[in-house]
Amino acid sequence: MRKSENYRQLIDAALQFYTRLEKRGLPLEASKALINCLHGDVSRDVADSMLRKTKEFVDFWIEDTSLAQVYKRFVNHLLKKKDISLDECMVPFVLVGCWETFTGYSFERLKAFFEGLNLEECMDLNTREERLRCIYRKVAMRGRGRLAVTSHVAYLTDPYTFTPLTPSMVRTLGLVDLEGYMRFNGYVRSKGFRPLEVYALLHLLLEETPSKTRVLEDILGIDREMELLLEAQRLWNRGRFYEAHEVLEDLWTIQRDNEVKEALQGIIRIAIALHHYVSGRRGKALKVLKAALPQVSRPVNMRLNREDLANWTESAVESLRSGDGLQDFPTLRVL
Numbered sequence: 001m002r003k004s005e006n007y008r009q010l011i012d013a014a015l016q017f018y019t020r021l022e023k024r025g026l027p028l029e030a031s032k033a034l035i036n037c038l039h040g041d042v043s044r045d046v047a048d049s050m051l052r053k054t055k056e057f058v059d060f061w062i063e064d065t066s067l068a069q070v071y072k073r074f075v076n077h078l079l080k081k082k083d084i085s086l087d088e089c090m091v092p093f094v095l096v097g098c099w100e101t102f103t104g105y106s107f108e109r110l111k112a113f114f115e116g117l118n119l120e121e122c123m124d125l126n127t128r129e130e131r132l133r134c135i136y137r138k139v140a141m142r143g144r145g146r147l148a149v150t151s152h153v154a155y156l157t158d159p160y161t162f163t164p165l166t167p168s169m170v171r172t173l174g175l176v177d178l179e180g181y182m183r184f185n186g187y188v189r190s191k192g193f194r195p196l197e198v199y200a201l202l203h204l205l206l207e208e209t210p211s212k213t214r215v216l217e218d219i220l221g222i223d224r225e226m227e228l229l230l231e232a233q234r235l236w237n238r239g240r241f242y243e244a245h246e247v248l249e250d251l252w253t254i255q256r257d258n259e260v261k262e263a264l265q266g267i268i269r270i271a272i273a274l275h276h277y278v279s280g281r282r283g284k285a286l287k288v289l290k291a292a293l294p295q296v297s298r299p300v301n302m303r304l305n306r307e308d309l310a311n312w313t314e315s316a317v318e319s320l321r322s323g324d325g326l327q328d329f330p331t332l333r334v335l
Contacts, residue, residue: 050092051079061099090152155195169202169205176231262295266293266295269289309330
């Protein structure tokens, strides 16, 4: 059997498991029914029926029992409302797919979040990218949750274009901003995968079974390392050295080559030293740079401009030792 046929069987099996066996298609269908009701395409009775079915399975999907109770209360709130906004139509799919994001939310906070989205103005924009960026701006959150909620809402506005991602998927893919999401989504679209197929495959990837992981990463073109490298480069070159060091630490945890890990630790130290320097702590900066120098000086094949950083670090150590300041900062460059 050809490789592509094997892949198609895996995709179909993942989609079948996701939508049928785990009943995860229910919140999606509930949101679609509410949107169709808003547009006058189905009756409110049909939408309410899907909402009730979703409510029955909340405990099955949500690990946090207190959050599950908040969700049930929110569904009851929707069932009682005469008129539901576009933002509230998104609730079933977004809540189940992004439950990690809403851990600790009360009913009142959840209600305020969805009532404050005001997504209608995003729908009037001309291009898909403009709509996606508008949704991202409206989702006033931090971290992985913002990308996850944005992707779920975007999918509901255009189910043929945008792939919904849970917070766990965002972490596994190494995505840190909207640009990373757009790169990943563009890749899977270029391969002809439907968004819900990718969603189902990513659920399978979260099992972290080594044999499946290799195949799934091959299918989806996942390169978490590159996503983290690009984010570190962006932060570093904007002078946000402490944030860059945090991203590089995430990269260090997934790196398997010990020589690369050693060089990467040196680069992390350079970022910390630069943070100390701009904060006025020259003594600390010098101490950390001295520790970093032997780590970045050893030749190693990696995806960052290690040699440039080593040369700069050597000069910086001499300048700080002699009491001079640093005339320039090094650029981080992904190779």
